[in-house]
Amino acid sequence: MAEATVITDPYTDAAERLKTLTKVMTTKAAIAQTPKELVWTLNKAKLYRYTPVLPKEKRHPIPLVLVFALMNRPYILDLRPGHSFVEYMVNKGYDLYLLDWGAPGPEDKNLKFDNYTLDYMPRAIRKLKATFGVEQFSLLGWCIGAILTTIYAALRGDQDGLRNLILLTAPLDFSNKQGLTFARWTDERYFDVDKVLAAFGNMPGEMIDYGAKALKPVENYIGNYVKLWDNIDDPRIVESWHAMNTWVTDNVPLAGGAFRQLIVDLYRKDKLMRGELVIRGERVDLSRIHANLLTVIAEDDHITPSCQSEPIMSKVSSADKELFKVRGGHIGIMAGSGASKFTWPHIDGWLAPRSK
Amino acid sequence: MGEDPTQDGKRFDPLDAWRGVRDIYMDAWSKNMVEMVNTEAYAQATGAMLDTYLTASTPFREALEKAMVKTLEQLAMPSRADVVSIAERMTNIEMRLDDLDAKLDTIQRLVTQAVGPPPQPRKAQQPAKKTVTAKKAKRGKK
Numbered sequence: 001m002a003e004a005t006v007i008t009d010p011y012t013d014a015a016e017r018l019k020t021l022t023k024v025m026t027t028k029a030a031i032a033q034t035p036k037e038l039v040w041t042l043n044k045a046k047l048y049r050y051t052p053v054l055p056k057e058k059r060h061p062i063p064l065v066l067v068f069a070l071m072n073r074p075y076i077l078d079l080r081p082g083h084s085f086v087e088y089m090v091n092k093g094y095d096l097y098l099l100d101w102g103a104p105g106p107e108d109k110n111l112k113f114d115n116y117t118l119d120y121m122p123r124a125i126r127k128l129k130a131t132f133g134v135e136q137f138s139l140l141g142w143c144i145g146a147i148l149t150t151i152y153a154a155l156r157g158d159q160d161g162l163r164n165l166i167l168l169t170a171p172l173d174f175s176n177k178q179g180l181t182f183a184r185w186t187d188e189r190y191f192d193v194d195k196v197l198a199a200f201g202n203m204p205g206e207m208i209d210y211g212a213k214a215l216k217p218v219e220n221y222i223g224n225y226v227k228l229w230d231n232i233d234d235p236r237i238v239e240s241w242h243a244m245n246t247w248v249t250d251n252v253p254l255a256g257g258a259f260r261q262l263i264v265d266l267y268r269k270d271k272l273m274r275g276e277l278v279i280r281g282e283r284v285d286l287s288r289i290h291a292n293l294l295t296v297i298a299e300d301d302h303i304t305p306s307c308q309s310e311p312i313m314s315k316v317s318s319a320d321k322e323l324f325k326v327r328g329g330h331i332g333i334m335a336g337s338g339a340s341k342f343t344w345p346h347i348d349g350w351l352a353p354r355s356k
Numbered sequence: 357m358g359e360d361p362t363q364d365g366k367r368f369d370p371l372d373a374w375r376g377v378r379d380i381y382m383d384a385w386s387k388n389m390v391e392m393v394n395t396e397a398y399a400q401a402t403g404a405m406l407d408t409y410l411t412a413s414t415p416f417r418e419a420l421e422k423a424m425v426k427t428l429e430q431l432a433m434p435s436r437a438d439v440v441s442i443a444e445r446m447t448n449i450e451m452r453l454d455d456l457d458a459k460l461d462t463i464q465r466l467v468t469q470a471v472g473p474p475p476q477p478r479k480a481q482q483p484a485k486k487t488v489t490a491k492k493a494k495r496g497k498k
Contacts, residue, residue: 214393
């Protein structure tokens with residue numbers, strides 16, 4: 001049967017493109033579709049368990065808990081079907097959990113790293129262990145989530161049964177001030193953290209978003225949209241762009257107390273790596289981390305350069321540790337087109353034998 | 357069947373050359389901007405802008421907050437501070453509930469260890485069909 005020839009004029013083409021552009025700019029993509037159930041909740045925090053797809057005897061006995069940053073939504077780990085780290089790991093037989101911090105309200109402005117690491121995380125882990133009858137678990141922390149998991153691992157890791165620790169693009173060392181744009185912007189000569197928090201309570205998501213985008217202003221404010229327009233006829237690229245844009249524009253505030261600690265204790269004073277960070281009266285000693293450690297560094301990361309993540313390798317007491325460098329940016333290594341070829345298989349390859 | 361308008365299957369686009377120039381220009385612009393935002397001067401300028409905004413807006417914000425609190429008070433409605441206070445108390449209650457939950461889990465585990473696992477529910481009676489089949493089989497043997 002002969003195919004009908006579709007004749008389109010430039011005006012119809014342009015109208016179609018504008019229609020697609022309007023759709024992706026004004027609607028939210030369907031994201032985070034891997035089935036999950038709520039296991040535990042406290043304040044805004046929620047612990048989800050992803051529904052396993054393999055029978056119990058084929059699954060790894062050690063569960064994996066994902067901990068994402070405080071100021072972004074964690075569904076970047078489960079962006080869309082066929083392109084989801086969560087889906088990939090569930091299919092590989094992991095009993096997978098996600099600790100979602102939620103969005104802090106005005107009543108949470110005093111929440112600090114102390115609360116997240118000594119109230120929320122131990123409680124979530126306790127519930128996981130009690131409900132599913134496991135003694136050990138693995139943790140994967142990404143970005144600020146990696147700061148939290150590192151602090152938790154040092155303070156409670158051994159006691160709670162932490163076996164494996166995976167740190168993705170972890171901003172832990174702040175000694176190289178010249179290499180850190182954020183450190184320059186938040187220098188005490190220019191940035192009054194108390195004045196900002198007195199005005200807003202929590203650090204607004206929009207301001208954090210501006211900070212992240214302003215590191216590469218042309219790419220983020222112009223190049224990103226130019227790339228979309230150039231590929232507007234390719235449904236595969238448009239779908240991917242739509243999902244990522246949904247995530248990028250869905251910002252959450254950062255609790256005031258945690259933001260103050262991030263700026264003052266870490267960016268300005270580098271207390272964690274110097275062994276001076278005190279969490280609820282207890283010094284965070286990184287040499288108390290004994291869990292198997294995998295540190296993943298994004299080679300083109302402009303938010304967390306490798307100088308921030310590498311030094312932890314020499315500070316921990318883990319006998320089994322590995323540093324893995326992968327090409328890509330801060331988010332791209334886990335959500336970009338190469339993630340399913342490089343980063344995810346490497347994480348699975350490292351974790352699987354350590355989850356027996 | 358429709359034919360491709362060009363030999364190599366790709367339409368001629370007069371804007372391709374323009375796109376090439378545009379990309380080169382944007383790359384150069386991007387590098388310059390990245391260098392610019394990395395300077396002390398940029399940090400100082402953005403810090404000063406934020407500081408000015410906060411200094412200018414604070415009196416208005418405080419005045420608005422005071423007026424709002426008074427208005428809500430007159431209307432016998434809770435203020436933002438009241439709602440925040442209740443939310444904080446709710447979180448504290450949740451913490452206590454979680455503590456109780458932890459204790460219950462511990463008690464349940466200890467009881468299970470001491471007494472053994474709970475008895476399995478009694479098996480349902482064998483369906484009548486099976487008995488009939490067995491009888492039939494016996495009859496068959498006879």
